[in-house]
Amino acid sequence: MKEDEDNILVKVEGLSKKFCKDLKTSLWYGVKDLSTNLFGNQKQRQLRPKEFWALKDINFELRRGECLGLIGHNGAGKSTLLKILNGLIKPDEGKVTIKGRVGALIELGAGFNPILTGRENIYNNGAVLGFTRAEIDAKVDAIIDFAEIREFIDMPVQNYSSGMKVRLGFAVAAQMEPDVLIIDEVLAVGDVGFKLKCFNVLEELIKKCAVIIVSHSMPQVTRISTEIILMERGVIVMNESANSAKAIEEYYKLAGKSIKTEFGNGSIEIQEVAINGELKEVVDLEFDKSFKLGLKLRLFKPIEKLSVKVTFYDVEQKPIAQLSSINDNIIIHNINLDDEMSIDVEIEKLFFNVGVYSLHLVVRELNVHNKEVDILSLIRSVKSINVIGNTYYSHSPCLLKGSWKNNLTSD
Structure with missing residues (x-):
């Protein structure tokens, strides 16, 4: 039992986050909340006028060797959840426990200083993850080669194309081998060859860390995920094994009607x-x-x-x-x-x-x-x-039927 607990790298309990639709009202609520927190009032607060729940009562666990695929349509709360997991914003309710180093690729170029070179940003990101300079020195060439930008590595990142930023960001996150890796839709950018390389690396990384990936591409999600969570309007609609077609079916149903x-x-x-x-x-x-x-x-x-x-x-x-x-x-x-x-x-x-x-x-x-x-x-x-009516799900849109034969017989 103790060993199982040690393998849990991400634990989310009763997580909720609310936002306000109006900037001025949001600033006023922020001041009131700050003063309330200073006086130690931790009581649960109800929604106030113009507020809404971006996340409400989210619960899940993720162990080493598992990959969680987060799916849902725009506004479902996926990116908000990832930002909380990465420490970029604080929840209003609930608790997040993460063990080990966290590597995150949440937004295109996030974490890069645009006026620094690619090489300098590698060292900055490595330091944030808790690596020493000597440890980064040992990995820097592998990162540059994986990102396929050696020719431009000493150029300021602000001059990089979107694809170059993604390649460098993913290379740093993957080659530094964090305990928890968070990826949000960035693999939608980049050429096919690089995407294939990324997925090959992810399949190896999952064996020794925990991965959370957000994508609108169901083939991407089903390829590497061990578990899939479907979110809608800030809540978990379904939590299923990746081998189950239920979450994917429900995602497609929520896609809505096409415009005629x-x-x-x-x-x-x-x-x-x-x-x-x-x-x-x-x-x-x-x-x-x-x-x-x-x-x-x-x-x-x-x-x-x-x-x-x-x-x-x-x-x-x-x-x-x-x-x-x-x-x-x-x-x-x-x-x-x-x-x-x-x-x-x-x-x-x-x-x-x-x-x-x-x-x-x-x-x-x-x-x-x-x-x-x-x-x-x-x-x-x-x-x-x-x-x-098909119990088996794969990411292939069309399935084939064949007549199978083999040279073995069973008693």
Whole structure:
């Protein structure tokens, strides 16, 4: 039991933080709170006019060898929590216990003195972490090489690009090998090669320290996290093992509805888009099941031939799959003026991973060679589907099914 307690590097108990929406009121409350604290009044204070809870009653523990992924939408309270953990702001209620050295990469370039060189900032950051000059001397070359900025290491940091600052900041935090490493979204900056290198280092660091990472990229979070906490409006909505899909599913549901936009040349009107006969904006679909997409169009000018294309986008608005009448060798033709026409298509198997996906619909006219030309109508986010029913979660948006064979038999 004592050994288990020793492995707990971060312990957060009943943590709460409130802010005021008005600057003048906030300053006045600050003066009152300062005087109250001086006289030793530690009673819990209720919200006053114009105040709100940025964090409310947050509790968790993090041990050596674990990585906590903090997810949630903007305003959920993630960055406020990290700033408290790093000692940048004080909580109004609750307690934070952190053992060992803390390395933090919370904001781009945070902790760097802009007028000092990269090399000088390495020594400054190392000293803040509690390393001696001799210890930093032994690591400085590895930091410079990891950051890939040796050519610019003696240039003032204020002249660095955003990517260079991230590389240097991460290199210092990682190579100094802190007991607790805090990272907030900064890995969104930088090229693909550097990101891969960062994740390889993080996977090694997690074995001997505790890591807290905030990201809006679910592939990043699920790749290295052992535990995921979903936050919304300052409270913990869900605390799950990273192997569970529940927190990720809930995150996608909280993403909200995509904004529907439409334009065209007035030749047709898309009157109805249905999924399995449902006209709802968000339709639940089961993994590994078929579903039907139905369209109703009205034409205002004669169209000899047209095509229909549906593209599926994930929550990060990346196209992941497409359904096209042209690709399926279907030509829709001989449509008369003022005709109301129905188009139905059945998708045999849905192999999307759990989550929310939006559908973009394009109807185009075809020329005599059956090549797509004018856009008759384009609707972005015409519908959303919420894929459910798959117990296994991975960050891949699409899953495949195969016939597996091996040369072993079991009794």
